[in-house]
Amino acid sequence: MKNCTIFFAIVGLLLAGCSGTTVVLVPDATGKVGKVSVTTKAGQQVLSQSGASTFAGKADKIPTQVKVLDSTKIQNMFGTVLANEPAPPLHYSIYFQFGSAELLPESKPLLIKIFKSIEERKSCDTSIIGHSDRVGDNNTNKGISLARAESVANILKSIGLAGNCLDVRYYGENDPVVATADEVAEPKNRRVEIEVR
Known part of the structure; x- marks a missing residue:
């Protein structure tokens, strides 16, 4: 009888081919605890607090009653997984002059910090x-947003970042951080978002 025990930071699911799955809910990198529903054909258990766990052994049986594991038990069960968990992505925003791909002066030093990270x-x-x-x-x-993204990519490449490590995209006015009516100038929307994984 094969028993697959797996660890989930936020999301739980059942693995085909295992005789059962243990799901444990732990906080994300910011300390926030989400909610996970572990469901079989027979029913479900909802995990909604840190350390909550359940075991789903068979598809025709309801997952076990929720029990809360202490941090020592979680570390003993999943210490190796926790030690190898990837760091969460880093997020940065760089801002621009109105109608152009010219960085605002306060955004320029941030590019060095981003490169170092x-x-x-x-x-x-x-x-x-x-x-x-x-x-x-x-x-x-769309053209302005592309020029902004390419400007940031070119600066990072000139500092030493390999071009094949960059994914450059642009959305024009379609994904504002501050919702506005048409023809409203909003400085926070004139940006490039950078996500480092």
Whole structure:
């Protein structure tokens, strides 16, 4: 009889081919605890507090009653997994002058910090996503958001980041951080978001 015990930080699911699955809910990197529903054909258990666990042995049986494990028990069961858990992504926002790909002066020093964080992680998985506000038509704004993303990518490459480690995308005015009416200038929407994984 094969028993697969797995650890889930936020999400739980049942694995095919295992005689059962243990699901344990733990906080994410920020300390927030979500909620997980472990469901079989016979019923479900909902985990909603840190350390809550259940075992789903067979599809035709309801998962076991929820019990809360202390941190020592979780560490004993899943210490190796926890030690190898990847770091959560880092998120940065770089801001721009109105209607252009010219960085705001206060955004320039942040690019060095971003480059250093990429180096420290030894990451080759960075997304650069350009955005605009809603002044002008969407086609023009898509072009501006692309120019902003490419500008940031070029600066990071000039510092020493390999181009094949970058995923450059742009959304124009379609993904505002601050919702506005059309033709409203919003400085927080004139940005490039950088995610380092």
